[in-house]
Amino acid sequence: MSATRRSLLTGGAAAGVGLAVAGAVPALAEAKPAKPGTLGRKRAREPFPPLVEDPKGILALAEGFTYAIVTSAGETTLVTGEKTPSNHDGMMALGGKRGRYTLIQNHEIEPGEGIPVPLVEGTVYDPGAPSGGCTVITTDAGGANFGEFVAISGTSTNCAGGPTPWGTWLTCEETVNDAGEEWEGEDGTKGVYEKDHGYVFEVWADGSADPRPIKAFGRYDHEALAIDKTLTQVYLSEDADEPNGLFYRWTAPTGMKLGPGVLTSLADDAGTLAAMQIILPDGSVLPDVAYLTSAQMGQPFKVKWTTVPERDAQTTPCREQFADGEVTRGRKFEGVWGTDEGVYVVNSYAWEEGDMPADASPHDGMVWFYDYKAETIQLVTYFPHQAQSEDGAPAPRFGDLTFDGPDNVTVTPWGSLVLAEDGTGASHVLGAFPGGPSYAIARNDLNDSEFCGPCFSPDGKVLFVNMQDPGYTLAITGPWERYLG
Secondary structure, three states: OOOHHHHHOOOOOOOOOOEOOOOOOOOOOOOOOOOOOOHHHOOOOOOOOOEEOOOOOOEEEEOOOEEEEEEEOOOOEOOOOOEOOOOEEEEEEEEOOOOEEEEEEEEOOOOOOOOOOOOOOOOEOOOOOOOEEEEEEEEEOOOOOOOEEEEEEEEOOEEEEEEOOOOOEEEEEOOOEOOOOEEEOOOOOEEEOOOOEOOEEEEOOOOOOOOOEOHHHOOOOEEEEEEOOOOOEEEEEEOOOOOOEOEEEEEOOOOOOOOOOOHHHOOOOOOEEEEEEEEOOOOOEOOEHHHOOHHHOOOOEEEEEEEOOOOOOOOOOHHHHOOEOOEOEEOOEEEEEEOOOEEEEEEOOEOOOOOOOOOOOOEEEEEEEEEOOOOEEEEEEEEEOOHHHOOOOOOOOOOOOOOOOEEEEEEOOOOOEEEEEOOOOOOEEEEEOOOOOEEEEEEEOOOOOOEEEEEEOOOOOEEEEEEOOOOEEEEEEOOHHHHHO
């Protein structure tokens, strides 16, 4: 969820209409995939109600839905007395006792920017990088704040990540910095990184901490990840350009299964890190995902994986270790979320010069599903590019019908998707049905900041989501199952 796009665009209309193909993709293991052509014979899905402008000017929701602000950067406080860090991003939700929930939350901060995560003893990875990290928050369905504390610090640009089946959070650094590299913040502060950055870290919600990088997963601009149901493979996205990023798979050593305490004890070269190749019908490798459009919706493409030669990228970035055409690249590989049957991955957009090959098609967002068993990937939601949004012109009348820049993704308890927009105009939280429509389920009425980290409470009662600027954690309640089920 890089700030690059924000620096290039000011204001602007959301663009793109969500498209999908009926019955193409399974969601959760409990939900049986529909057969092509059967959707029209099912009971009609009830459309999500229109959004109503928020009198407080913060969050527009539909009738019957309410929200509460759980944390506010610089206003609420940690248990140690420091102010809540800024730049809320990826997040997971855990169930707790007495109707309470625990949130583990990323803070996408570089040194010298925003309100940093305090360097709390025992949680620090790099003392030379007072910047990002994770906090742990206790709340309830009403959004009460029962306390928040630091879980990891001294990391940088913690963007998204993913939950583990054993209840921890894997936080991803969306940056690559070398030990000894100097940094200078927007506030004029200066410093030197004491350790390499560009890794994944495991984070616990119980107050324990082990701030060691999982170097086996590789060093690059990590975005998000998901662990498969066999506990032997991890799927990871890279948000990078020049050249565009890759989608990776890490496979555990033979005989090993992931679980509590395993990841931080892995050898740096444990297992195999490989990059995705989408194979076309003629056997060639698709060079970039932007060559596919809504015309290929639902079509399964065979996937192969090619090993990353030097995963710690000490001399050459991982994605540059492959020639063009050897792997499948994509602008802004972002959100990743796993199910028992496969994994969803998002490409946010590609329409500016350099975002894609010159002969590929611009788009405002793609959602893919990789099927573990079939080893195929297919496009399940597609937002075509609307050029009128490029000049920043607003869309005051139809803004809740045009979407762009999907970023984080989560699977709801009922098998549908929730996407967080990071686009050029009004930002939305979207409900999306693989093989069906997309709806605006919330809108930022405060500013044009992106939404981040959508996740449901385990009981399905609360949708938690972050508004990165000014740094709000929001708890939204309402009849979710009625519309997203």
